[in-house]
Amino acid sequence: MASTTDTxxxxxxxxxxxxxxxxxxxxxxxxxxxxxAIYAVLFIYPTVQMILLSLQDAPLIGAGKWNGIDNYxxxxxxxLFSVAVWNTVYFVLLSVIPSTILGLLIALGVNRxxxxxxxxxxxCFFLPNxxxxxxxxxxxxxxxxxxxxxxxxxxxxFVGANVPVFRTLPLFMPTVAFxxxxxxxxFNVLLFIAGLRNISPxxxxxASLDGATRWQQFTRITWPLIWPVTVLVLTIQLIxxxxxxxxxxxxxxxxxxxxxxxxxxxxxxxxxxxxxGGYGATVAFALFAIIVIFSVxxxxxLRARGEK
Amino acid sequence: xTAAAEASAGTIAAEMTPRQxxxxxxxxxxxxxxxIATVLGAIFWAFPLYWAVVTTLKPENEVIQPGIQLWPEHxxxxxxxxxxxxxxxxxxYVNSLFTATSVTVGVVAISALAGYAISQLKFPGRRLLWxxxxxxxxxxxxxxxxxxxxxxxxxxxxxxxxxxxxxxxxYGPVTVIIYKQFFDSVPKEFREAAKIxxxxxxxxxxxxxxxxxxxxxxxxxxxxxxxxWNQFLWPFLAATExxxxxxxxxxxxxxxxxxxxxxxxxxxxxxxxxxVAVVYLIFQRRVTQAIMLTAGIKG
Numbered sequence: 176m177a178s179t180t181d182t183x184x185x186x187x188x189x190x191x192x193x194x195x196x197x198x199x200x201x202x203x204x205x206x207x208x209x210x211x212a213i214y215a216v217l218f219i220y221p222t223v224q225m226i227l228l229s230l231q232d233a234p235l236i237g238a239g240k241w242n243g244i245d246n247y248x249x250x251x252x253x254x255l256f257s258v259a260v261w262n263t264v265y266f267v268l269l270s271v272i273p274s275t276i277l278g279l280l281i282a283l284g285v286n287r288x289x290x291x292x293x294x295x296x297x298x299c300f301f302l303p304n305x306x307x308x309x310x311x312x313x314x315x316x317x318x319x320x321x322x323x324x325x326x327x328x329x330x331x332x333f334v335g336a337n338v339p340v341f342r343t344l345p346l347f348m349p350t351v352a353f354x355x356x357x358x359x360x361x362f363n364v365l366l367f368i369a370g371l372r373n374i375s376p377x378x379x380x381x382a383s384l385d386g387a388t389r390w391q392q393f394t395r396i397t398w399p400l401i402w403p404v405t406v407l408v409l410t411i412q413l414i415x416x417x418x419x420x421x422x423x424x425x426x427x428x429x430x431x432x433x434x435x436x437x438x439x440x441x442x443x444x445x446x447x448x449x450x451x452g453g454y455g456a457t458v459a460f461a462l463f464a465i466i467v468i469f470s471v472x473x474x475x476x477l478r479a480r481g482e483k
Numbered sequence: 484x485t486a487a488a489e490a491s492a493g494t495i496a497a498e499m500t501p502r503q504x505x506x507x508x509x510x511x512x513x514x515x516x517x518x519i520a521t522v523l524g525a526i527f528w529a530f531p532l533y534w535a536v537v538t539t540l541k542p543e544n545e546v547i548q549p550g551i552q553l554w555p556e557h558x559x560x561x562x563x564x565x566x567x568x569x570x571x572x573x574x575x576y577v578n579s580l581f582t583a584t585s586v587t588v589g590v591v592a593i594s595a596l597a598g599y600a601i602s603q604l605k606f607p608g609r610r611l612l613w614x615x616x617x618x619x620x621x622x623x624x625x626x627x628x629x630x631x632x633x634x635x636x637x638x639x640x641x642x643x644x645x646x647x648x649x650x651x652x653x654y655g656p657v658t659v660i661i662y663k664q665f666f667d668s669v670p671k672e673f674r675e676a677a678k679i680x681x682x683x684x685x686x687x688x689x690x691x692x693x694x695x696x697x698x699x700x701x702x703x704x705x706x707x708x709x710x711x712w713n714q715f716l717w718p719f720l721a722a723t724e725x726x727x728x729x730x731x732x733x734x735x736x737x738x739x740x741x742x743x744x745x746x747x748x749x750x751x752x753x754x755x756x757x758x759v760a761v762v763y764l765i766f767q768r769r770v771t772q773a774i775m776l777t778a779g780i781k782g
Contacts, residue, residue: 196605202684203606210597210659211612213589214619218653221630222622228630235629236636284521287514298767299525302532305763305770306756307713309731313752314535317745323547325534357528362774369775389513411778418625421715425735439625439716446629447720459626466623 228456235452246457259441269352271412278363286371301361308421315354341426370404406477438462539750546745562750575733583711586651598662619656647721661776665696706773709759730755
């Protein structure tokens with residue numbers, strides 16, 4: 176890896192310094208060795224292996240047979256794969272956009288508060304964010320419990336009966352998305368607050384002296400200036416939520432139903448439960464491709480809009 | 484509002500121009516509504532956690548009573564006693580503590596070393612290394628679970644601590660970038676002075692660059708620990724035997740042992756979340772700082 180750049184890097188250094196500091200090279204080698212070794216073995220190697228494995232008919236453990244792009248052809252014919260893609264995209268739409276908008280609104284509210292009141296309110300919104308998914312699962316499973324859950328009181332009031340939300344298909348994804356928003360919004364709020372604090376108060380002061388209304392101040396000052404943070408939040412959330420597994424798996428009772436299948440869960444299903452390592456790797460590569468395409472697209476689109 | 488307050492508000496208002504008065508009035512009404520909405524939102528957000536904690540402090544028969552009891556009628560710690568002494572939670576705690584601490588030490592150590600080299604040293608392949616780190620953001624780690632599992636089983640590391648720890652070491656390339664940024668901003672004069680005194684690169688790193696950035700090391704260590712403690716997917720795959728489970732996996736995968744007991748289930752969840760919640764509440768500012776940094780906002 177390093178040897179390929181020797182020839183290109185060396186002349187540059189010679190031009191700048193007129194000599195090569197080999198002791199610096201040696202020191203650098205020792206400093207980067209643990210990182211390079213771990214990333215080579217546990218990141219680059221598995222990534223390459225994932226691509227190779229996706230071209231084989233192979234069990235999870237053990238030798239496989241090369242079968243070219245057969246797995247990819249199978250992927251496009253696989254009904255479960257389209258279900259998984261659709262569910263994942265649906266979940267991303269349900270969670271990313273609302274949590275970004277709501278995050279900004281909460282940040283605007285929290286940012287107005289001062290001192291300890293701000294810390295306490297912010298902690299309320301942020302605390303769920305640092306909890307493990309298992310805690311989130313237990314807490315909300317209890318809130319929505321079809322027999323004794325506290326949320327069954329309002330549900331009963333509006334619907335007239337208790338509803339087992341996690342076993343009612345049309346409600347499953349929206350509810351899991353809602354819980355995910357509850358879980359993850361603190362992160363968005365933090366980023367938006369940081370963005371809001373970077374806007375100089377002088378701008379608002381002169382705007383209000385010029386008679387700008389609160390709404391005008393938001394649309395003409397806050398919104399354009401907070402746009403880069405919005406792009407950042409959207410991108411981070413998008414990449415994060417495409418990788419959804421934990422919540423769907425836990426709330427879906429161990430993923431027993433195909434109807435709630437997501438992409439990572441399909442990898443798990445094919446590779447681990449069906450022992451088809453090769454095909455599992457194909458789904459994994461598809462997930463990788465989808466995330467790269469979506470994040471590049473989104474970033475370009477949003478940035479282009481922000482520059483206008 | 485009391486009469487006195489109203490009166491004083493009135494006198495202040497009387498001294499103002501009509502436009503100023505109008506501005507003040509809008510701030511009061513709209514601002515008050517926003518503040519009330521924010522506070523209500525915060526209560527709504529915190530309520531599920533409060534409700535879960537309160538439930539764990541009730542006896543099991545009170546938990547399933549109809550009606551909303553915001554405080555236990557008969558306060559009890561039975562659920563916690565049962566979870567602590569009647570399940571394997573102690574073992575899972577140890578597993579989580581050990582693996583999360585190891586991941587934290589590993590990630591921080593390799594990142595600080597690599598970050599220093601990339602920031603301060605000239606060596607062939609530096610740009611390539613930097614490019615690989617940036618590109619690695621693109622690769623979703625869950626896509627690697629299949630090959631991580633294959634790799635770990637080739638080394639016979641499934642159901643071992645090492646097998647749970649190793650793949651998690653590559654979950655945070657961002658820490659290298661943060662270290663590089665912070666090492667970049669250490670004034671060059673310090674470096675020159677120490678070099679004239681005959682310090683080598685290792686002394687520079689351990690005596691100058693690392694001590695000058697303890698704050699950032701603390702922040703990154705805390706956030707890495709929280710992340711590793713909360714990890715679900717990989718520990719779930721790498722440990723297939725109950726005694727090797729992390730707490731996040733154990734409390735969701737082993738329930739049959741005590742059936743549907745709401746207070747106990749929630750009690751085990753509260754215990755699982757307690758360490759990270761405590762770490763967050765103690766180091767609140769460090770955690771926020773670290774989160775901003777990992778998102779690419781320096782501040």
